[in-house]
Amino acid sequence: MTQPNGPVPRPGILDIAAYVGGEHAGHIRLASNEGALGPSPKAVEAYQRAAAELHRYPDGGASALRKAIAGRYGLDAERIVCGAGSDELISLLIRAYAGPGDEVLYSQHGFLMYPIGAKSVGATPVQAPETNLTTDVDALLAHVTPRTKLVFVANPNNPTGTYITAEEMARLHAGLPSNVVLVIDAAYAEYMNHNDYSAGQDLVDRFPNVVMARTFSKIYALGSLRLGWAYCPAGIADVLNRVRGPFNVSAAAQAAGVAAIGDTDFIERSRAHNTQWREWFAGEVTALGLTIHPSVTNFILVDFAGQTPGKDDAEAARQFLKGRGILVRQMPAYGLPSCLRVSIGTEAEMREVVTALKDFLAA
């Protein structure tokens, strides 16, 4: 696509397969793990109020939002950095700490923004294998080399829906050289209620090389606004504040974020809804004879492998669902071509998906 004698991007850029987001044109959209209940009404009100001040630049330091986050999660506001989605913070971390010749390590079915971010700075993405679709700490440690600059672990992971325990994460950190940044991407942490899990803030507080990335796009259901944050050791917060745009988070996003974080009842309801309908969906799909991969998040992988010929084709199933206006995510880019990832939606939506899957298998 590059013109002869035309501008040539830096090495690595043209190796990127551009990220393909979930499709939009359907009446049931379960392809992007957006919160099932939509945003808190309080966040919507705050967003609307922000319309009166559209001529003003946002607070570049996002002070009110950082304070709200710090209060809610028991963190030091000074070491929170907000971004236009956690995607921006992931990119900035890679840009700040890796370059040509360096390696960015992540796990086999890890989130695609890690290899995309690595290639965009000319670094090499390196994959460590998983065990049972779960991050394998020993495999990650075995793939660390003197060139490794960052290790990304989505915990729980998207798209597998699995997690590693706080103990395992600490073991991973303990095995890394001190110059390697461990980024714990806890985009789905709010859905968790497991005693052996930690989103990673304890490691951030104890070590200078651990970052926890969080998002408002999942349980807070503000994906449209692009809002994420990172909790960092002081040195890394300083680096991110140097490389980020001075006004990288819009005022409307900051206002909505503050309101969303304050609406704890809404988050509780969202979490309970998710657990209830995820377990219901898993049971129904299993009863249809399909395989599900158990998930602790707001999505589930449905696996068509082992079905009779024709019914073992995840893409055919996806097209069948799409024909009914139901959008779910294809998984070839994640190395899981026999699976579809289905986000947990409303009760009515989940019932329609089950009916459609049943009809696909019967057709």
Ligand SMILES: *Cc1c(COP(=O)(O)O)cnc(C)c1O
């Ligand atoms: C959805 C997701 C994100 C981030 O989203 P933003 O909308 O950019 O905040 C980050 N990591 C994982 C693993 C995700 O699934």
